[in-house]
Amino acid sequence: MSDFFSTLLDEFPQVRSGLWVTVQATVLGSLLALLLSFALGLAAGSRLLLVRGVSRTVVEFFRGTSLYIQLFWLYYAMPQLTGYELTPILCGVVAFGLNYGAYGSEVVRGAINSVPRAQYEAAVALNMTPFHRMRKVILPQAWVQMIPSFTNLLIQLLKCTPLLWLLSAADLMTVIQTIRDRTGESLTAYLTLLAVYFVLAYALTLLMNLLERTAKRRLGLHTGGKSLLKTRSAEPAPTAGGAR
Amino acid sequence: MTTFDWDAVGEALPLLLEGFRVTLLATVLGTLVAAVLGLAIAVAGRAPSRFVTVPVKAVMEFIRSTPLLVQLVGAAAVFTSVEPLTIGIVVLGVHYATYTSEVYRAGIDGVPKGQWEACRALSMSPRRTWQAVILPQAVRNVLPALGNYAISMFKETPFLAVITVQEMVFEARKYGADHFAYTEAFTLAGLVFLVASYPTSLLMRKLEKRLGH
Numbered sequence: 001m002s003d004f005f006s007t008l009l010d011e012f013p014q015v016r017s018g019l020w021v022t023v024q025a026t027v028l029g030s031l032l033a034l035l036l037s038f039a040l041g042l043a044a045g046s047r048l049l050l051v052r053g054v055s056r057t058v059v060e061f062f063r064g065t066s067l068y069i070q071l072f073w074l075y076y077a078m079p080q081l082t083g084y085e086l087t088p089i090l091c092g093v094v095a096f097g098l099n100y101g102a103y104g105s106e107v108v109r110g111a112i113n114s115v116p117r118a119q120y121e122a123a124v125a126l127n128m129t130p131f132h133r134m135r136k137v138i139l140p141q142a143w144v145q146m147i148p149s150f151t152n153l154l155i156q157l158l159k160c161t162p163l164l165w166l167l168s169a170a171d172l173m174t175v176i177q178t179i180r181d182r183t184g185e186s187l188t189a190y191l192t193l194l195a196v197y198f199v200l201a202y203a204l205t206l207l208m209n210l211l212e213r214t215a216k217r218r219l220g221l222h223t224g225g226k227s228l229l230k231t232r233s234a235e236p237a238p239t240a241g242g243a244r
Numbered sequence: 245m246t247t248f249d250w251d252a253v254g255e256a257l258p259l260l261l262e263g264f265r266v267t268l269l270a271t272v273l274g275t276l277v278a279a280v281l282g283l284a285i286a287v288a289g290r291a292p293s294r295f296v297t298v299p300v301k302a303v304m305e306f307i308r309s310t311p312l313l314v315q316l317v318g319a320a321a322v323f324t325s326v327e328p329l330t331i332g333i334v335v336l337g338v339h340y341a342t343y344t345s346e347v348y349r350a351g352i353d354g355v356p357k358g359q360w361e362a363c364r365a366l367s368m369s370p371r372r373t374w375q376a377v378i379l380p381q382a383v384r385n386v387l388p389a390l391g392n393y394a395i396s397m398f399k400e401t402p403f404l405a406v407i408t409v410q411e412m413v414f415e416a417r418k419y420g421a422d423h424f425a426y427t428e429a430f431t432l433a434g435l436v437f438l439v440a441s442y443p444t445s446l447l448m449r450k451l452e453k454r455l456g457h
Contacts, residue, residue, distance in 0.1 A: 064442045065434035068402035068413060073434060076426035081248070159311040166406065173314060180321075190318030194310040203311040 003117040004185040008192070011179060016186035018175030019196070023077060024170065025089055026158050026200075029096030033157065034150075036101025037133065042134075055105070062102035071095040075167050088169035100157050107149040116185065144215045152244050162197075167172025252428040255418045260432055263415035267401045270333055274401075275394040277337025280426060282344030283383075286352060287374065289345065308342040313403050315339060320407040332404040340397050347389045351382035388452040395445050399437060412436065 008015060043055035062070070074095055079085040086094065117137050123133040161172040173193060180189035209228045216223055304328050307315070316335050322329060355378050363373040405414035416433040420426035 051377060061306045061438065064438040064445075066399040066402050066413075066437050068400075068439060069430055069434040072413075072417070072426070073430045077419060077430050154311060159309075162311045162313040165313075177317075186318070186321040190321065193304070193314050194318070195428075197310045197314065198306055233274060 002185065002188060004179065004188045004192070007179050011175070014175050014178075015172070018170055021089060021164065022161050022172040024201075025092045025096065025161050025164060025169075026154075026204075028093045029161075030100070030154050032093060032097025033100035033104050033153070034157075036097060037104025037108050037150075040101065040105035041112065043111055044105060044109045059102045059105050062098050066100045067095060068163065070099060071163055071167070082156050088164060088167035088232055091167055092164045092169065094229060096157050096160060099160075100153050102155055104150065106114050107153070108142070111145040111149075114145055115141045134212040140215075140218060144212070144219060144221075146217040147208060147215060148210040152217050153206060154204055154208065158197070158201055158204060248431075249253075249425060249428055252423060252425040255423075256416070256425070256429050256432055259415045259419055260429070260436060261410050263412035264436060266329070266409065266411040270329065270336065270401050270404055271394065271398045273333045274336035274340065274397055275390075277333065278340035278344045278393065278397070279390055279437050281341035282439070283379075284347050285341060285345035286348035289349060299311055304342045304414060306346065307309075307339060309349070312336070312339050312400060313406065316407055328404070328407045332407060332409050336397055336400070336404075337457045340393055343393055344390060347393070348382065351386040352378060353442065354385060355381045382428045385455065388448050388455060391451065392445065392446040395448070398441060402407060406454055434457075 001177065040055045040059055043051050044059075046052050046055075071091060074086060074091045075088065102175070119137055119141065120133070123137045128137070161171060164171040165173040165177070168174070176189055176193045180186055206228065209230065213223055285304065289297055291297055291300075293317060312335070317334065319331050319335050323331060359377055359381070360373070365378050368377070401411055402413035404411050405417065408414070412433055416429040417426075420429040
């Protein structure tokens, strides 16, 4: 067995805690992103111009400035400017959440718009309240449409977590790199690291496929077992200025 | 706690714009690599033999699912003798080629089956079929999507600062560290990104509409 893998085994507790930091940042970041996606996405469909305008501005701002800059701004600039300091992991969670929340809001908006108009009209004809209409008729149908795009965003968010290394949070990348520095086996170290991220990404894809199947079942659409194993398609390139 | 220092902004701007030239260079060359390589991969993915298509697909899936930052840092650590900017451009290009190849694939799938059959009936060689019939129709439709990927790539060029390419964010970090003015430097860098990327993405949207998507 090569030097790298024996050191990896010796340092297993470290590796495990690094993996935990990465998973934590991914899960918390995507939960924040999910929350913001719905808040901003629903606001984009509001009747009030002010609400729409605020949502649009926030979305374009966080999509237009690079994630990398947002992360560094939170870590370096915010303590200088306001006196508040966030831990590195929290910085990551907030930056990932804001950035991917902005992208996700476009997914929510698009999915809600794609629900056939007649569904709204039927809900109105049945005298449903706007809340009831959204909750019981529109969202269950839109949710099915959102999941594939959310899967793509989730994987992208996972792929951003190594940035935590730059804020000296002890994430997976940091830990593997210390082992690399000790053994000097760059190729093995980085290929192992890539393989771990690949496994994580694949596991998340499977979970999301499961979620998609459940959501489809609720609508009475049944899918075969094979669809659970399918991998993602490449995400469509994001475009700006989509408020119509 | 300090306030925003406007003098520092004036001082940092020329340095950042200097770095911005490297950022643009990396984006343009990276996009070029992604555009050419993506097309090659899309065509290889349609090869008649499974011995070609299956490995190509597996490698693409692997590159697409793993972080760009790890790929960059890993490549820089393994190929120590190559210049960082070259590594950055190649890694960015290859990473985005896995996305653009999907775009091309969709474009190629969009060419009606009758076109392939007509080529066959005219007994055109595979090379001529691709060159004269399929690609001219496929490529036209994918231009807006390629443009959007170029914009995403532009926003990911700060990763190159990690492997010591002296692009804009590298300069911002340096200025911030030298003068303890991170707030001004990063705010400015963020604004430059916004000012450069937002109008470009609006332009792409217009192009998309024009081509009838």
